[in-house]
Amino acid sequence: MAxxxxxxxxxxxxxxxxxxxxxxxxxxxxxxxxWFVRVRSGDAGVLPVVAALIIVTIVFQIVTPNTSISSRSTx
Numbered sequence: 839m840a841x842x843x844x845x846x847x848x849x850x851x852x853x854x855x856x857x858x859x860x861x862x863x864x865x866x867x868x869x870x871x872x873w874f875v876r877v878r879s880g881d882a883g884v885l886p887v888v889a890a891l892i893i894v895t896i897v898f899q900i901v902t903p904n905t906s907i908s909s910r911s912t913x
Contacts, residue, residue: 863869
């Protein structure tokens with residue numbers, strides 16, 4: 839029985855280009871720059887969800903300004 843050697847991972851420049859820039863970012867500014875480029879290219883991620891939550895919170899505060907969440911109002 840001949841044992842087949844497993845292929846070593848391809849670490850050439852072409853294979854490494856697949857790694858997202860935010861994974862290899864060395865600083866917060868590099869990460870934010872990569873995130874901004876990704877958003878500008880159309881990959882919004884969770885940005886629409888966060889924006890919707892902020893808008894809903896603002897609208898509910900405007901509509902009902904004198905109410906707050908307490909243990910009595912949630913039970």
